[in-house]
Structures are given as structure tokens and as C-alpha cells.
Amino acid sequence: MERVLIIAILLLITLSFGQEKVIIESDKLEREKNNIVIAEGNVVITSGDKVLKSEKVIYDSEKKIATVPVKFYIKTNTFEGTGSHGWYDFENDSGEVFDYQGKVDNQYYVRGYYLKREKDVYYFKDGEFSGCPFDQYDWNIKAKSGSLKENDQLKAYNMSFRFCRLPIFYTPYFSYPTTDRKTGFLDPMIGQDTYNPFVYRQPFFYVINDSSDITFTTDYRNKQGFGTSLEYRRVFEKGINFKTNIDLFRESGKKDWWQNRPESPKTFRYRFSLETNYSPFYNWQFFTKADIPSDRYFFEDFYNYSRLKYTAFTRSYIFGRTNTDKYLLELNFNYLYDLTTPNNKATLQRLPQLRFYWKESKLFDLPFYFDYLSDNNYFFREEGTTGLRSDNIFRVINYNYFGKILNSFETTPRLTLYLNTKGNNTFDSRFLIPFKNTTQTTFFRPYKNFSHIIIPKISFEYISKINQSSLPYYDRSDRINEKEDIDFSLFNIFNFKNNNFLRWEISQGYTFLNHYYIGENMYNSHIKPFKSSIYLNIGKYSADSILYYDMEKKNLIRTISSFSAPIRDNIIYSVAYTYDRGTSTEDSQKQISNSIFVNYKNYSFRASILNNLKYGYVQNKSLAFDWNRGCWSLSFSYWEDYNITTQKRYKNIFIIINILDMRYRVPFVRN
Numbered sequence: 001m002e003r004v005l006i007i008a009i010l011l012l013i014t015l016s017f018g019q020e021k022v023i024i025e026s027d028k029l030e031r032e033k034n035n036i037v038i039a040e041g042n043v044v045i046t047s048g049d050k051v052l053k054s055e056k057v058i059y060d061s062e063k064k065i066a067t068v069p070v071k072f073y074i075k076t077n078t079f080e081g082t083g084s085h086g087w088y089d090f091e092n093d094s095g096e097v098f099d100y101q102g103k104v105d106n107q108y109y110v111r112g113y114y115l116k117r118e119k120d121v122y123y124f125k126d127g128e129f130s131g132c133p134f135d136q137y138d139w140n141i142k143a144k145s146g147s148l149k150e151n152d153q154l155k156a157y158n159m160s161f162r163f164c165r166l167p168i169f170y171t172p173y174f175s176y177p178t179t180d181r182k183t184g185f186l187d188p189m190i191g192q193d194t195y196n197p198f199v200y201r202q203p204f205f206y207v208i209n210d211s212s213d214i215t216f217t218t219d220y221r222n223k224q225g226f227g228t229s230l231e232y233r234r235v236f237e238k239g240i241n242f243k244t245n246i247d248l249f250r251e252s253g254k255k256d257w258w259q260n261r262p263e264s265p266k267t268f269r270y271r272f273s274l275e276t277n278y279s280p281f282y283n284w285q286f287f288t289k290a291d292i293p294s295d296r297y298f299f300e301d302f303y304n305y306s307r308l309k310y311t312a313f314t315r316s317y318i319f320g321r322t323n324t325d326k327y328l329l330e331l332n333f334n335y336l337y338d339l340t341t342p343n344n345k346a347t348l349q350r351l352p353q354l355r356f357y358w359k360e361s362k363l364f365d366l367p368f369y370f371d372y373l374s375d376n377n378y379f380f381r382e383e384g385t386t387g388l389r390s391d392n393i394f395r396v397i398n399y400n401y402f403g404k405i406l407n408s409f410e411t412t413p414r415l416t417l418y419l420n421t422k423g424n425n426t427f428d429s430r431f432l433i434p435f436k437n438t439t440q441t442t443f444f445r446p447y448k449n450f451s452h453i454i455i456p457k458i459s460f461e462y463i464s465k466i467n468q469s470s471l472p473y474y475d476r477s478d479r480i481n482e483k484e485d486i487d488f489s490l491f492n493i494f495n496f497k498n499n500n501f502l503r504w505e506i507s508q509g510y511t512f513l514n515h516y517y518i519g520e521n522m523y524n525s526h527i528k529p530f531k532s533s534i535y536l537n538i539g540k541y542s543a544d545s546i547l548y549y550d551m552e553k554k555n556l557i558r559t560i561s562s563f564s565a566p567i568r569d570n571i572i573y574s575v576a577y578t579y580d581r582g583t584s585t586e587d588s589q590k591q592i593s594n595s596i597f598v599n600y601k602n603y604s605f606r607a608s609i610l611n612n613l614k615y616g617y618v619q620n621k622s623l624a625f626d627w628n629r630g631c632w633s634l635s636f637s638y639w640e641d642y643n644i645t646t647q648k649r650y651k652n653i654f655i656i657i658n659i660l661d662m663r664y665r666v667p668f669v670r671n
Contacts, residue, residue, distance in 0.1 A: 021047065022045065022046075022047045023045070023046045023047070024037070024039050024043070024044075024045050024057075024059065025042075025043070025044045025045075025046075026039035026040060026041055026042060026043040026044070026057075027040065027041025027042050028040045028041050034060075034062070035060060035061045035062040035063075036058065036059070036060055036061075037058070037059045037060075037061060038056070038057075038058050038059075039056070039057045039058075039059065040055065040056045041055065042055070043055060043056065043057045045057065045059075045066070049076075050074075050075065050076050051073075051074065051075045052066070052068075052072060052073070052074050053072060053073040053074075054068050054070055054071065054072035054073070055070050055071075056068070056069055056070050057072075063089070063091070064089065064091040065087060065088065065089045066087065066088050067086075067087040068083070068085055068086055068087065068088075069085050070084075070085060071083070071084055071085070072085075072086075074102075079102055079103070080102055080103055080106075081100060081101055081102015081103060081110070082100070082101055082102065083097040083098060083099060083100040083101075084098050084099035085097075085098050085099075086098055092119075093117070094116075094117045094118055094119070095116070095117060096114070096115065096116045096117075097114075097115050098113065098114055099112075099113060100112055100115060101134075108129065108130070108131055109129070109130050109131070109132065109133055109134055110127070110128065110129050111127075111128050111134060112124055112125065112126050112127035112128055113125050113126035113127075114126070115127070120149060121147055121148070121149050122147060122148040122149075123145075123146075123147050124143070124145065124146055124147070124148075125144070125145045126142070126143075126144060126145075127142070127143050127146070128140050128141065128142045129141045129142075130631065131630075131631035131632065131659070132629070132630070132631035132632070133631075136629075136631070138163070138164060138629055138631055138632055139161070139162060139163045139164070139631070139632060139659060140161075140162055141159070141160070141161050141162075142159070142160050142162065143156040143157065143158065143159040143160075143174075144157050144158035144159075145157050145158070146159075153175055155173075155174075155175050156173070156174045156175075157172065157173055157174075158170075158172055159171055159173075159174045182205075182207065183205060183206050183207045184204070184205060185202065185203070185204050185205075186203040186204070186205050186215070188200065188201060188202045188203075189201040191305075193221070193304055193305050194257075194304040194305075194648075194650060195221070195223050195224055195256070195257050195301070195304070196221040196222055196223045196224055197222060197223070198221075198222045199219075199220070199221050199222075200219075200220045201217055201218070201219050201220075202217065202218050203215050203216070203217040204216045204217070211234055211235045211236070212232070212233060212234035212235070213232075213233055214230065214231065214232050214233075215229075215230075215231045216228070216229070216230055217229040217230075217231075219249065223253050223254075224249070224251055224252070224253065224257075224301075225249060225250050225251045225252040225253065226249070226250060226252075227247065227248055227249030227250065228247075228248050228249075229245065229246070229247045229248070230245070230246050231243070231244070231245040231246075232244050232245075236278070240276070240277070240278040240279075241275075241276060241277050241278075242274075242275075242276045243274070243275045243276070244272075244273065244274040244275075245271075245272075245273045245274075246270070246271075246272055246273075247270060247271040247272075247302070248268075248269075248270050249268075249269045249270065249302065250267060250268055250269075251265070251266065251267050251268075251269060252267075257301055258297075261297065262342060263295070263297075263342075266294065266295060268294070269293075269294045269295065269298060269301075269302075270293070270294045271291075271292070271293045271294065271298055271302075272290065272291075272292045273289075273290060273291045273292075274288065274289065274290040274291075275287075275288070275289050276288040276289075283322050283323070283324065284320060284321070284322045285320070285321050285322075286318070286319065286320045286321075287317075287318075287319045287320075287321075288317070288318050288319075289315065289316055289317055289319075290316040291314035291315065291316055291337070292314065292316065292337065293314065293337070293339075296338075296339040296340070296341075296342075297339075299311040299339065300646075304650065305650075305652055306652075307641075309650070310643070311339060312338070312339055312340050313336055313337055313338050313339055313340070314336075314337045314339070315334065315335070315336055315337075316334075316335045316337070317332055317333060317334040317335065318332070318333045319331070319332045319333075319334075320332075325359075326358065326359055326361070327356065327357060327358050327359060328355075328356075328357040328359065329355070329356050329357075330353075330354070330355040330356075331352060331353070331354055331355075332350065332352060332353040332354075332355075333350075333351055333352045333353075334349065334350040334351065334352075334353060335349055335351065336348070336349060344382070345381070345382040345383040346381055346382070346383050346384050347381065348379055348380075348381055348384075348474060348475070349379070349380045349381070350377050350378070350379060350380075351378055351380050352377075352378060353375070353376070353377045353378075354374075354375075354376040354377075355373070355374070355375050355376070356372075356373070356374045357371070357372070357373045357374075358371055358372040358373075359371055363396065367398055367399065367400065368396055368397065368398050369396070369397050369398075369399075370394065370395060370396045370397070371395050372392075372393070372394050372395070373391075373392070373393045373395075374390065374391070374392045374393075375390075375391045375392075375477075376388070376389070376390045376391075377389050377474070379472075379474045385420065385422065385472045385473065385474065386420070386421055386422040387418060387419050387420040387421045387422065387472055388417075388418070388419040388421065389416065389417070389418055389419075389472070389474060389478075390416070390417040391414070391416045391477060392414065392415045392416070392417075393412055393413075393414045394412070394413050394414075395410065395411070395412045396410070396411050396412075397409065397410040397411075398410075404441050404442065405439060405440070405441045406439070406440055406441065407437070407438070407439045408437070408438045409435070409436075409437045410435065410436045410437075410438075411433065411434070411435040411436075412433075412434050412435070413431075413432070413433050414430075414431070414432045414433075414434065414480075415429070415430075415431050416429065416430040416431075416477075416478075417429050418430075418471060418472055420472055428470065428471050428472070430466065430468060430471060430480075432463060432464060432466070432480060433464070434461070434462060434463040434464075434483075435461075435462055436459060436460065436461040436462070437459065437460050438457060438458070438459040439457070439458050439459070440455055440456065440457035440458070441455070441456060442454070442455050443455075449496060449497060450494055450495060450496040450497070451494070451495045452492070452493070452494055453491070453492075453493040453494075453495070454490070454491070454492055454493075455489075455490070455491035455493070456488075456489070456490050456491075457488075457489045457490075457491070458486070458487070458488050458489075459486070459487050459489075460485070460486045460487075461483050461484075461485050461487075462483060462484055463480060463481070463482050463483040463484075464482065465482035465513075466482075468480070476520070481517045481522075482513065483511070483513075483517075484511060484512040484513050485509055485510070485511045485512075485516065485528065486509060486510050486511075486512075487507055487508070487509040487528070488507060488508050488509065489505060489506070489507035490505070490506050490507070491503070491504070491505050492504045492505075496538065499537075500537055500538045500539065501535075501536065501537055501538075502534075502535075502536040502538065503533075503534070503535045503536070504532075504533070504534050504535075505531070505532070505533040505534075506530070506531065506532050506533075507530075507531045508528065508530055508531070508551075509527075509528030509529075509531075510526060510527060510528060511525075511526055511528055512526075513526075514526065516528050518548060518557060518558060521582060521583050521587070522583065523550075523557070523583075525550075525552055527551055527552055529548040529549055529550050529551065529557050530548070530549040530551055531546070531547070531548055531549075532545070532546070532547050532549070533545070533546045533547075534546075539566075540564075540565070540566040540572060541564065541565050541566070542563075542564045543561075543562065543563045543564070544561070544562050545559070545560070545561035545562070545563075546559065546560055546561070547559035547560075547561065555581070556579060556581065557580075557581050558579065558580045558581065559577065559578070559579050560577075560578050561576065561577050561578075562574065562575065562576035562577075563575055563576075570598060570599045570600050571596065571597070571598050571599075572596070572597045573594075573595075573596050573597075574593075574594070574595045574596070574597070575592070575593065575594050575595075576592070576593040577591070577592050577593075578590070578591045578592075579591075588614060589614060590612070590613040590614040591610060591611065591612055591613060591614075591619070592610075592611050592613060593608060593609070593610045593611075594608065594609055595607065595608035595609075596608075602627065602628045602629065602630070603625075603626070603627055603628075604625070604626045604628075605623070605624070605625050605626075606622075606623065606624045607622070607623040607624075608620075608621070608622050608623075609621050609622075612644075615644065617642065617644070618642065619641065619642055619644075620639065620640065620641045620642070621638075621639065621640045621641075622637070622638060622639035622640070623637070623638050623639075624636065624637040624638070625637075631659075632657070632658060632659045633657075633658045634655075634656070634657055634658075635654070635655070635656040635657075635658070636653075636654070636655055636656075637652075637653070637654045637656075638651075638652065638653050638654075639651075639652050640652070
């Protein structure tokens with residue numbers, strides 16, 4: 001902050017006009033001997049977009065020095081303010097100013113007694129700096145004296161930091177590098193977590209050179225033990241970035257957090273992560289990521305103050321991609337570490353995955369377009385099905401207009417080849433020829449305050465039923481559900497002024513089979529559910545809803561709906577409801593969330609509660625309070641969540657003070 005303070009103050013005397021023409025206007029202008037010009041009465045000196053105003057200016061046209069013996073006003077690209085008197089040397093970019101006060105970058109306020117520049121060194125006395133107006137006086141920094149050398153170092157003597165007029169911090173000497181990056185301690189984190197009454201984490205930032213740096217963090221937890229973290233970052237030429245992080249922790253004490261776990265307590269725990277991106281060849285990009293914890297409880301134990309504790313898996317990969325106007329080629333070696341299982345033996349890996357996509361192109365001179373996707377994977381499990389799969393989809397589509405009616409016909413022949421490499425090598429294949437035909441038209445009605453668009457649409461989709469039970473099962477692509485469905489849809493779109501809108505889709509379908517699918521769930525009926533989808537934003541009202549209604553059983557199958565409305569000008573209430581009947585009681589879901597937002601002057605308040613209606617418990621509660629003073633802010637947040645699987649409840653409190661975008665966080669966590 002002190003570096004910004006001094007640079008901001010120095011802008012007050014930075015009136016270097018260079019080769020720009022200097023124009024002097026005044027009520028009275030006299031030229032004396034030795035090239036001295038005296039301007040008096042409403043003096044205005046301009047050079048480009050810089051302005052200097054005063055009642056009297058003495059200008060030496062030979063030495064290019066302007067002396068201002070009385071109060072003056074100055075405005076530059078980055079500073080606007082006043083001084084009681086001073087002088088400025090245009091040629092040598094040096095000068096002095098007394099009793100200055102102003103604003104830098106239209107954001108930071110500065111004032112002081114004296115400022116002087118000699119070559120590339122600035123000297124000041126009684127300098128003050130704040131992000132608040134001085135009449136508000138929420139906080140400010142003051143130094144008795146000091147100096148600054150550009151791209152080198154700031155030295156300040158008798159420096160104090162005051163908050164709401166109270167002195168908070170004082171030091172007789174303070175130095176600070178004037179470069180963008182500096183070596184030193186970062187903000188500490190002091191608080192509690194689920195396992196420890198006291199936690200102290202202290203990061204230290206070390207600048208290696210212009211392209212690399214390291215953050216070293218000590219981590220002390222009075223019940224768990226002691227650990228360290230090292231994060232190294234480097235930027236290479238040609239846009240190559242490299243970042244790696246190593247967390248090491250040695251546990252001690254009774255290790256109560258290991259109770260009721262099938263594994264024995266560990267003493268040494270770690271996490272290794274790495275991220276890179278680079279482009280070694282033309283039009284090629286490669287991305288590398290590694291994230292390997294020592295055990296599947298690492299995230300739960302070491303990030304229990306955040307939602308990272310619910311991390312279900314980590315992913316490590318080497319991913320390459322080339323993208324041209326005609327095709328996209330991707331190569332991916334992907335390794336998944338499943339944290340929800342006792343071991344990783346049954347976890348499906350893709351080592352490697354090769355995808356080739358020929359982008360949509362016109363088929364000769366015919367009114368047809370085509371594209372082609374080939375997705376090739378080697379699936380590996382230490383325990384379970386292992387083998388090769390090549391999935392090839394060739395899509396052809398035709399568009400035809402009959403007056404205002406648009407008809408599109410699409411067919412997607414799909415050939416999937418399998419080679420099971422575990423045990424005896426076996427070869428399988430699957431061939432499908434799905435097709436879909438869609439017919440629609442558009443009616444447009446303009447009105448005074450809005451426009452109305454109506455789009456009726458009818459579509460028929462067919463996927464033949466084939467026996468896939470003998471095929472290997474790697475993921476959902478290995479089981480393609482059959483279809484003989486006809487769907488009728490009607491879209492109503494209202495576009496109002498001020499970007500307000502309402503979009504409503506209703507649809508009804510019929511299947512010639514004895515069943516239909518919604519996602520992976522199968523329902524036995526010829527009549528497909530009634531579907532309604534609404535999306536609106538009108539003034540402060542907003543809604544987003546999609547629901548499926550069983551016309552035969554007269555009940556909901558699935559809905560995801562949310563609605564937000566103003567209670568008063570500064571109060572907004574929101575509700576969200578999720579329901580999925582599923583195919584069984586175990587698959588069903590039912591949740592409701594209520595939240596409220598209040599905004600009054602520079603205060604804001606948010607609160608929400610999420611109820612699991614299926615099992616009858618509160619899944620999540622949160623609230624947040626913000627007080628924004630403009631030049632600083634205070635935030636308080638609380639959230640509580642319950643993990644029904646582990647039957648653990650977490651409560652977190654954060655208090656954040658933000659001054660000059662420097663956040664000081666104090667967390668308190670309870671289970």
C-alpha cells in the first residue's frame with residue numbers, strides 16, 4: 001500500500017509536456033528579460049490533456065521551469081488535486097510541491113506537506129494516503145518522511161496505519177519493493193476447524209526471478225500436528241505455464257478423526273498436484289494435470305472448513321488438442337482416483353482416449369450437410385471389464401423450406417466396435433441407424449411494447465431395438481435406449497423492452513413402444529408425459545421451471561423449478577424446488593430451498609435454507625452480511641451443512657475485512 005501511496009503522490013508533480021505544445025492563457029501576460037514570462041489572473045496552462053490553473057505562474061521559457069507562488073490546481077491522466085505553491089522543471093521532469101491534496105486514478109486520496117523529485121528518486125514529508133475521502137477518515141496511512149526510487153525500493157520513516165482514527169500499527173522504519181512482486185509474508189489464517197481448537201497457517205512468498213516464484217506455507221494444528229506446503233509457479237516462453245504444489249503433513253496425538261474408518265490411522269500424509277499447458281507444435285495445445293493424495297480421507301481431514309471436504313475424486317491427465325477449420329483432434333490419457341471406494345481397483349480409466357471430429361461440411365453440391373465423430377478409448381480396470389471401444393458416428397442432415405415451413409431430416413449411422421482384452425480376446429460390435437425428422441414454422445407478431453413469436457414443431461425420432469446385453473459395459477454410451485417417439489411442441493416467446501422476456505414451451509409425446517425414457521429412467525406407457533418449460537425475466541421477477549407430468553397417473557415425474565420476486569423495493573425472496581420420482585423409492589429425490597436478499601444503502605443481507613423433504617432434515621443453512629463503505633468493506637458469513645452419509649455436521653463462520661483488496665479472513669469451524 002505504501003508503494004501505491006508514494007507513486008500516487010508523485011503524480012502530482014509529473015507535468016512532463018514532452019514535445020507537446022504548451023499553451024498559456026491568462027488575464028495578464030508579461031514577458032520580462034531573460035525569457036521570463038509572468039502570467040496573472042485566471043491562468044490556465046494546457047498541454048495535451050493536462051491542465052494547470054492558478055492566479056499566478058512565473059515561467060522560464062529557456063529553462064522550461066514553471067514557478068507557482070500561490071495556490072494552484074492540476075489535472076493529469078492519473079491525478080487531480082491542488083497545492084499551496086511549488087515549481088516544476090519540464091525538461092528534467094523534476095520539481096517541488098507544498099501542501100498537496102488530491103485524488104489518484106479517481107480512486108485513492110493523497111495529501112501531504114512536501115514532495116520533491118530529483119532524477120528518478122522522490123522525497124516526501126508528512127505524506128498521507130487512503131482509499132477513503134479524508135473527511136470520511138475511515139482509514140489512512142501516514143509516514144513522517146521517506147523516499148522512493150522507481151522500480152527499486154520505498155523507504156518510509158515513522159509510518160503508522162490508522163483505522164477509524166485509531167492507530168493500529170506503527171513502525172519506525174519500513175521498506176517495500178516498488179516492483180509488482182515482492183518477497184515477504186502473506187496474510188495468515190488463524191482460527192479453528194473440526195478437529196483442532198487452534199489452527200495457524202502462515203504463507204511466505206519468495207520471488208525467484210521475473211518468471212518464477214514460490215509460496216511456502218507452514219501449517220500448525222494443535223491436535224492434528226504440523227505440516228508444510230510448497231507451491232512453485234513458472235512462466236516459460238511461448239505461453240508455457242507450470243505450477244506444482246506439494247502438501248506434507250505429519251499427524252500426532254490421539255487421531256480421533258480416524259474413528260469408525262476401515263483403515264488404520266496414518267502418520268505421514270501428503271498431496272501432490274501439478275498443472276501445465278504448452279504448445280510445442282503449430283496449432284497444438286497440451287495440458288497436463290496431476291492430483292494425487294496419500295489417502296481417500298485427505299480432503300475431508302485437511303479441507304473440512306470448505307466444501308472441498310466433499311471431493312469425490314481427483315483427476316490426472318495428459319491432454320493434447322489440435323483444432324483447425326475442418327477438424328478437431330484430441331488425445332487424452334486420463335487417470336481417475338476415486339475417493340469414495342476402499343481402493344481404486346474397480347475404477348474405470350481411459351488410457352488413452354483418441355477423439356477425431358470432422359466438422360459440419362456440405363456434401364458435394366447437394367442440399368445435405370454431414371459431420372463425423374470417432375471416439376476411441378482403451379478402458380482399463382484392475383478388477384473388472386477391460387478393453388477397446390471405437391464409437392463412430394456419421395451424421396447427415398438435410399434442410400428444406402416449403403414456404404414458411406422448415407423441415408429437417410437427420411440420420412446418424414453409428415458403428416461401435418469392441419475388443420475385450422481381459423482373459424480371452426473377444427470381439428463385439430453394434431450398428432444402429434437412428435433418424436429424426438422435424439417440421440416447424442414461425443409466426444411473428446410485433447406490438448407496441450413487445451413482440452410475440454410462436455413456433456409450433458412436430459418431430460419423429462426412431463432408434464431400433466437391438467440386443468446389447470452381451471456387449472461390455474464401460475459407460476452409458478454402451479447402452480442406447482430404443483425409440484419410436486413422436487413429439488408435439490409449441491414455443492411462445494415474448495420479448496419486451498429493457499431486455500425482459502418470457503419463453504414458454506409445452507410439449508406432449510406418444511411412443512409406439514410400450515415404454516419411454518426420461519434420462520436413464522424407463523416408464524411403462526404409450527403416452528409420454530406432458531412437459532412444460534418456462535423461463536422469464538421481467539423487472540425484478542424471474543422464474544425458471546421445467547416439469548414432466550404423467551397424464552395417466554396424474555402426478556409429477558420430475559420438476560426443477562425456481563422463482564424470485566420482490567417483496568419490497570430492497571427485499572427479494574427466492575424459492576427453488578426439486579423433485580424426481582425415480583423408478584424406486586431409493587432413486588427418488590425431493591428438496592426445497594428458500595432464500596431472501598435484502599439491500600439497504602450500503603448494507604446487504606442474504607440467508608438461505610435447504611431442506612431435504614424426502615428424509616426430513618435440514619441439509620444446508622447459510623447467511624451473509626456485507627457492509628460496504630466504498631473504500632473498505634466488512635463481510636460476515638455463516639454456513640452449515642450436513643453429510644447424511646458420514647452423519648457429520650459442519651458449521652463455519654468467516655469474518656472478512658477488505659482494505660485495498662487485501663482480505664483478512666478469520667474462520668471458525670465446528671462439527
